[in-house]
Amino acid sequence: MLLSGxxxxxxxxxxxxxxxxxxxxxxxxxxYWTPLLFMLVYHIITLxxxxxxxxxxxxxxxxxxxxxxxxxxxxxxxxxxxAFICLLIDGVLTFTKSKDRVTQDIA
Numbered sequence: 001m002l003l004s005g006x007x008x009x010x011x012x013x014x015x016x017x018x019x020x021x022x023x024x025x026x027x028x029x030x031x032y033w034t035p036l037l038f039m040l041v042y043h044i045i046t047l048x049x050x051x052x053x054x055x056x057x058x059x060x061x062x063x064x065x066x067x068x069x070x071x072x073x074x075x076x077x078x079x080x081x082x083a084f085i086c087l088l089i090d091g092v093l094t095f096t097k098s099k100d101r102v103t104q105d106i107a
Contacts, residue, residue, distance in 0.1 A: 004055045007046040008091030011063060012084050014039060018070070019080035025073065033071060040067035050094075059083075059090030 018024040043063035050057045066079035
């Protein structure tokens, strides 16, 4: 399902912004940790869509961990980086596997 891939790539963009050292921390503190709660819900929704489409779930799982432990300054930043990388790779692989499956169905 392409929706899970889109959600993963969009989520990786959010994680990229939150992983920028001064900017991400400022956004999180200025909004009273609301971005972490939003990202937690976002990753849970992405996990549900990925699970229902039988797609890999390791990207959203790393995102959930990053959102729950993200309030710790140094560790949170590194986890947001890890979530960014995992979600980006997971999203690209979701699109690649979907594209291969469509090509096989046509042939």
